[in-house]
Amino acid sequence: MKTQVEERFSEFLEKWVCQLEQVQHQLLKLSQEKILLHNDAELQALVSKVTNLHKEYYTAKWAAAHQDVLAFFCPVWSSPLENAFSWLTGWKPSMLFQLLRKARLRNVSEQQLRKIEELRLKIRYEEERVEREMERQQVAMADRKTVELARLATRVRNGGGAVAEVEGLVDIAMKVMLSGLERVMKAADCVRLKALKGVLDLLSPLQCVEFLAATGMVQIKLRQWGRKRSNLIDLN
Numbered sequence: 001m002k003t004q005v006e007e008r009f010s011e012f013l014e015k016w017v018c019q020l021e022q023v024q025h026q027l028l029k030l031s032q033e034k035i036l037l038h039n040d041a042e043l044q045a046l047v048s049k050v051t052n053l054h055k056e057y058y059t060a061k062w063a064a065a066h067q068d069v070l071a072f073f074c075p076v077w078s079s080p081l082e083n084a085f086s087w088l089t090g091w092k093p094s095m096l097f098q099l100l101r102k103a104r105l106r107n108v109s110e111q112q113l114r115k116i117e118e119l120r121l122k123i124r125y126e127e128e129r130v131e132r133e134m135e136r137q138q139v140a141m142a143d144r145k146t147v148e149l150a151r152l153a154t155r156v157r158n159g160g161g162a163v164a165e166v167e168g169l170v171d172i173a174m175k176v177m178l179s180g181l182e183r184v185m186k187a188a189d190c191v192r193l194k195a196l197k198g199v200l201d202l203l204s205p206l207q208c209v210e211f212l213a214a215t216g217m218v219q220i221k222l223r224q225w226g227r228k229r230s231n232l233i234d235l236n
Contacts, residue, residue, distance in 0.1 A: 005068040010077040012060050027213035043205035050212050069182040079226025088188035093123045093195035103214040105207045119198045126191045137180045
């Protein structure tokens with residue numbers, strides 16, 4: 001059974017994905033045109049529409065995670081396939097640079113390639129920093145205070161202490177842990193947004209459309225494939 005946070009975010013995500021699919025059709029249509037029939041202003045308007053969609057997603061995600069961050073580390077709205085490729089509650093920023101190489105963008109200059117490589121290295125450093133912080137949060141689960149609290153809770157359960165006092169200490173410890181997870185999640189999201197903005201800033205409007213068409217296709221297809229496989233497993 002879903003919690004209220006899970007229910008609300010699931011509903012939001014369904015509507016959000018529908019909007020993304022609508023924009024995706026426009027992106028694919030433009031990216032596949034052999035002769036450019038649109039000017040830079042029109043292309044940029046479509047790019048802005050996509051980036052605004054992403055901003056809307058993270059605004060809703062952060063608001064929901066503030067109420068229940070654990071829901072995003074084990075999301076009921078995602079298939080096992082999507083979860084298998086998740087990096088700290090979302091897509092891994094380095095993936096963008098792999099997609100850039102496979103997207104076959106038109107008229108990419110040597111200068112753009114150099115700047116993209118510089119950005120890739122910066123983003124990889126940011127990823128490693130977030131991963132180290134997540135590792136620190138995980139290792140902290142076994143620190144002295146947590147172990148002592150676990151022992152105390154066990155004694156209370158066996159009839160050896162004040163239940164209310166221990167429950168209060170457990171609540172405090174849980175709040176600290178959840179706050180740490182929320183910080184890590186937001187840090188990871190910030191790297192995602194930084195990577196996306198950084199790439200788009202280096203591309204022309206047409207290249208941005210081609211790139212976003214490729215990333216959107218992967219995101220949407222992964223969701224469709226994951227759901228299809230989950231439905232097949234349920235039928236069996």
